[in-house]
Amino acid sequence: MKNKFVKILVVALALMCVLIVSILPCSAVSVPHYDISDDEYNYYIIFKTEDGFESVFLSTDELVVSVDSKIYRLKSTNGSAKLINISNNTAALFSTPGILGSFSPKDMLATNYDVKYENSDVVFFQQSPLLCRLLNPVQEQVGEKITADLGILTTCGIGCLASLVGCVLVPKVLYKFRV
Incomplete structure (x- = not known):
């Protein structure tokens, strides 16, 4: 049980790291x-x-x-x-x-x-107020991209978690099919 919890914790932490890094804003200037x-x-x-x-x-x-x-x-x-x-x-x-x-x-x-x-x-x-108006749609597009990335990351995370649980259950089920 302890091994299973550690594996799930490692996968969850990896997903959180990917999520946090994808959300962090860039500090570069573009003229x-x-x-x-x-x-x-x-x-x-x-x-x-x-x-x-x-x-x-x-x-x-x-x-x-x-x-x-x-x-x-x-x-x-x-x-x-x-x-x-x-x-x-x-x-x-x-x-x-x-x-x-x-x-x-x-x-x-x-x-x-x-x-x-x-x-x-x-x-x-x-x-320039015009610059402010031009930057607002960019921020909205970034929000849409993050939302789309979150959907993909969530799907991949659930798939990895299901695979992890499946790997734990495989040895328990396979012994029934011995010939």
Whole structure:
């Protein structure tokens, strides 16, 4: 009886591990309209200057804006940021906290979070409401996929459990059919 319980427990734990791993969300960032995705960064800001240069800042934490004599500067608080210049296909890595660059407020196009002023809760640039509306169907599709995966995993789990119970019963039944 103890062996049977241990076997069932092992199968149940394996199924729970598969279920938990399939549900965990991914923390990678994907920048819409650009072929940029990165597993190390969670946030992005897209800039386009008046002369047509496009660039994307990727960061592990939310970048902030500081203003000094009408000069706007983008700052990192932990230093893990990367600048990708789309126009000339170059990249720069920022590994120390501090100022990443100066910009004009009209240059900022999009972001996946609300950019705030440094040491304040006042929002400088709000996340695009369109982006929020576009992300909601994606979350619903993920929920549908998880539900479909749960059905398959449950069916496989019940099948494995039935096979385990059957393997325990086979020796007890087979002795009756000895010739």
